[in-house]
Amino acid sequence: MNYFEHPFPPILDEQTRVLFLGSFPSIASFEQAFYYAHPRNAFWPILEEIFDVRLETNEAKKTFCLEKGIGLWDVIGSCERSNSSDTNLKNCIPNDFEKLLRDYPNIRALGFTGKKSHDLFVKYFKDLEIERVLLPSTSPAHAAMSKGKKEKIYKEFIDKFLTV
Template sequence: MKPYVHPFPPILDEYTRILFLGSFPSIASFEQAFYYAHPRNAFWPILEEIFDLRLETNEAKKAFCLEQGIGLWDVIGSCERSNSSDTNLKNCIPNDFEKLLREYPNIQAFAFTGKKSHDLFMKFFKDLKVEKVLLPSTSPAHAAMTFEEKKESYESFIKKYLTV
């Protein structure tokens, strides 16, 4: 097991209304210093279909998120692991979500991009007063749902808070 510290800051600003939360960046995300960077992760293709656009660069993805009121972060700030699997995360220390909500009071809901991020968050912050929504994992390891089924879940959540 090797110790890791989250390698990049959250994407959010004072206009962020929804915050997508993963568990901890994959090795591919570490290498690219960006969220959901694994080439088979469905997160960005899902957003591209919902909003009918193409996001070619990390800069374009970040600008799109901020323009739409979408934030990105992870539940865990540091941990130990030996690979990218969520089942491999050990000695997890969470990010400070109480401070985050004080600094960004316009956030209306947290959307967890998988069960592990939801379970970790609930372990540390179950009493935090913010809407919490568990969405299907966009990881290629979660093959129990089709891309279309995942997209429908994300679209339903997004339309509740944002104009699409």
């Protein structure tokens, strides 16, 4: 088991209206210093399909998110683990969501990109008043649901909370 600190900052600004939350970056995300970096993770292909865009670089992904009012972060700020599996996270210390939501009051909803991120958030922040939606995991480990079905659920979330 090794101890890890979250390796990169959240992607958000004053215009962010929805915040997608994972649990903690995978090893591939650590290596690329960016969210959902595993080549088989469906997060970016799902957003590309919903918005009919192609996002080739991390910088393009970041710019796209900020332009659309989409934020990205993780529930856990530091933990112990020995691999990328969410089941392997130990001694977790959460990020400071009370401060984040005070600093960014335009955030209308949190979209959890998997059950572990949702469960960890509820464990540490069950009393925080904000809309929370559990979305299907985009991880390649969650292959039970088709990409098309995941796209439909993510589109419903985006349509509900990003429209004015």
